[in-house]
Amino acid sequence: MADWDIVVIGAGAAGIGAARTLAGRGLSVLMVEARDRIGGRAQTVRLGDAAVDMGCGYLHSAERNAWAEIGAGLGFTIDQSDPGWRTQYRNLGFPAVDRHEAGEAFARFSGRLRDNPPPSDRAADALDPDCRWNAYIEALSAYINGAALADVSVRDYLAYDDAASERNWGVREGYGALIASALPRRVELRLDTAVTLIDHSGPVLRLETVAGTIRTDRAIVTIPTPVLAAGRLAFNPPLAAKRDAAAALPLGIADKLFLAVANPGDIPCDAHLLGNPRSAHTGSYQLQPMGHPVVEGFFGGAAARELERLGPEGAAAFAIEELAGLLGNSVRHGLRPCGGSAWGRAAWIEGGYSHALPGEAGQRAILAAPVDDRIFFAGEACSLQDFSTAHGAHDTGRAAALLAIGKPDAGNALPARVF
Numbered sequence: 001m002a003d004w005d006i007v008v009i010g011a012g013a014a015g016i017g018a019a020r021t022l023a024g025r026g027l028s029v030l031m032v033e034a035r036d037r038i039g040g041r042a043q044t045v046r047l048g049d050a051a052v053d054m055g056c057g058y059l060h061s062a063e064r065n066a067w068a069e070i071g072a073g074l075g076f077t078i079d080q081s082d083p084g085w086r087t088q089y090r091n092l093g094f095p096a097v098d099r100h101e102a103g104e105a106f107a108r109f110s111g112r113l114r115d116n117p118p119p120s121d122r123a124a125d126a127l128d129p130d131c132r133w134n135a136y137i138e139a140l141s142a143y144i145n146g147a148a149l150a151d152v153s154v155r156d157y158l159a160y161d162d163a164a165s166e167r168n169w170g171v172r173e174g175y176g177a178l179i180a181s182a183l184p185r186r187v188e189l190r191l192d193t194a195v196t197l198i199d200h201s202g203p204v205l206r207l208e209t210v211a212g213t214i215r216t217d218r219a220i221v222t223i224p225t226p227v228l229a230a231g232r233l234a235f236n237p238p239l240a241a242k243r244d245a246a247a248a249l250p251l252g253i254a255d256k257l258f259l260a261v262a263n264p265g266d267i268p269c270d271a272h273l274l275g276n277p278r279s280a281h282t283g284s285y286q287l288q289p290m291g292h293p294v295v296e297g298f299f300g301g302a303a304a305r306e307l308e309r310l311g312p313e314g315a316a317a318f319a320i321e322e323l324a325g326l327l328g329n330s331v332r333h334g335l336r337p338c339g340g341s342a343w344g345r346a347a348w349i350e351g352g353y354s355h356a357l358p359g360e361a362g363q364r365a366i367l368a369a370p371v372d373d374r375i376f377f378a379g380e381a382c383s384l385q386d387f388s389t390a391h392g393a394h395d396t397g398r399a400a401a402l403l404a405i406g407k408p409d410a411g412n413a414l415p416a417r418v419f
Contacts, residue, residue, distance in 0.1 A: 002204045003215045004030045006404055008187075009195050009207070009233075010222035012040020013056075013390040014378040016183050017066070017397030018220045023184035025405065030216070031187050032209065034194035034223075034348040038183060041224075041349060042390055044174025047338050050292035051174040052258055054341040055352075056390045057296075058083060059175070062167040065391040066398075071171055071178045079170035079290055081270065089271040089287065092326040102277060105133035106140060117154045122358040124149035138280035142301030145355040145388070146252020148280075156356035156364070161385040172290055179390065194348065199236045200375060218404045220376045222397060225249045225367070226350035235375075242377070245367035248360035249381045251351020253304040257283075257297040257315050257340040259323075264293045266334055267327070275322035281306065283319055295323065295335065300352070308342045315340060353388035354381035368396065376400040 006022060008015045011033035022029045037043070041055040059065045059078070071078055088094040094102075109126055118125035123141070127134050127149065141149045145157070171178050183189065190211070197208040198219060207214040227233055228246035235242070261267050268287050275282035281303040286296040297319045299307055307315035316337035324332050343352050356363060368382035378400040379393050386392025402408050 001215070002217045004028045005216070006030075006218045006220065006401075007032060007205075007207060007214060007216040008220045008222065010034075010040065010379070011038035011183070011189065011191075012222060012379070013042055013067075013179050013393035014222035014380070014382075014397035014400075015040070015220070016179060017394035018222065018378060018401040019187045019397075020070075020182060020184055021398045021401035022405070023186045027405070029187045030214070031183070031189045032193040032195060032207075032214070033189070033191050036191050037180075038189065038191070039176050039180045041343065041352065042176035042179040043341075044176035044180075045339060047258055047260065047292075047294060050294055051172070051177060052256075052292065052294060052296065052339065053171075053175050054256055054339070055343070056175050057170070057256075059167075059169040059171065059391070060389050061161070061386070061391065062169040065169075066394050067175070067178060067182075067391055068169065070182050074178065074181055076178050076181075077172035079172055080167075081170070083168055083170065083286065083289070084270065084272040085168075085284070087272055089268060089273050092273060094274055094277045098277065102133045102136045105131050106137050109137050113154050114158060117158075120358060121154050121361070122150060123152040123154050123157055126154070133277075135280045136277050138301075139274075139277070139282055142252075142280060142303060143254070143284060143298065144300075146254045146300050146304070146352040147250075147355050148301055151250075151355065151357060153356040153358045153361045155361035156387075159361065159385055160387065170290055175390065195233055197234045197236060198375065200372065201236055205374060218374050218376065220378055220397070220400050220404060222378045222393075222400075224251060224349050224351065224379065225354055225381050226251055227348055232348075239371060241366055242371075245363040246381075248357050248363040249354045249367060250357070251343075251349075251353060251381075252301060252355050253308070253344045254298070254300045254352030255304040255307060255341045255343060257299065257307070257312075257319050258338050259295040259297070259316065259319060259335040260338040261288060261293040261295060262334040262336070264288065266331065267295065273323070273326055275319075275326070283322055285319070285323060294338065295319075304352075305344060308344050312337055312340060355388070370400075370403060376404050
């Protein structure tokens with residue numbers, strides 16, 4: 001006999017999206033989470049009076065982002081102002097003529113990806129070797145993919161639905177806080193409960209955890225791809241196709257660093273600076289976003305990995321050096337490190353968001369496909385067009401939950417292939 005109708009494994013955006021869909025349907029639903037908190041790669045922390053996000057921080061594609069509606073319903077304050085990523089405060093270090101030239105270079109690169117993609121499916125092969133803005137283009141890849149263009153599939157990159165991505169809204173109380181607040185009270189939650197094996201050899205699924213065995217009729221798996229690829233969640237009988245798909249969809253690195261501003265009047269509010277547009281290893285800085293007295297530094301790819309290696313003090317020194325080079329030496333004494341993330345080193349997560357390796361774009365559908373109509377998969381890596389986003393994760397969680405109860409939603413359908 002099963003103890004539960006459905007167990008949701010993982011309490012991130014996808015798991016919570018699944019739980020919200022299942023709640024109130026007369027089912028017994030359990031959510032288990034390996035870590036000591038819910039939210040996954042969404043995490044809001046308090047730095048003084050400021051709520052800041054260590055992970056996802058903006059409602060991308062906001063007009064169709066499910067979290068925008070959920071957040072409004074929960075009483076969160078949605079900030080619809082432009083984050084200003086396309087601007088450079090006072091043109092410091094990146095004058096308008098250079099920004100235009102760099103933007104044109106990126107547009108030409110994007111055009112080659114779309115109109116004449118390299119046979120290798122390797123995005124780096126579309127770079128013009130004579131373009132002086134290649135480092136800038138690589139920096140954008142670090143922010144977009146968390147990885148270098150040499151590791152990015154062209155087909156996968158083009159599959160991302162960016163038609164509405166110009167609307168990127170903030171959440172004043174924190175995106176992570178919003179997601180964590182959205183878990184229905186009717187769903188039982190067990191933290192610090194890592195699932196290490198799903199035995200699907202019998203009529204009831206047996207989930208082996210650090211706290212004992214859980215028996216369930218169905219399971220929705222929403223854990224990050226590195227955990228699956230490494231076999232830290234195993235299956236009996238084995239599911240080699242799932243492990244291979246997860247390995248082909250690694251998580252890039254995307255980290256944040258926060259610097260407290262001692263004298264808020266010395267730093268502009270809601271302004272943006274790119275540290276060094278001529279380097280692939282540089283930070284993108286939000287200056288006192290939403291009026292909070294902090295500078296939020298964002299780093300991706302190799303730069304983020306290097307800063308994780310350097311540790312908090314080394315990362316802060318790098319960021320302050322870049323900012324002082326733009327705003328002047330006087331800012332050095334008014335900035336101090338007050339927090340940051342290192343997702344590549346986070347247990348049971350091990351990265352930021354997924355990208356498909358060259359030639360592996362089709363692995364998203366393989367990862368997302370259900371097994372025997374009993375084991376379902378969700379998470380941003382399972383999304384065919386909204387991967388790398390919290391709303392993509394939510395929508396796959398909802399779709400997996402509907403499949404699990406036999407009510408597929410055509411609007412958010414996951415691949416129907418069954419192993």
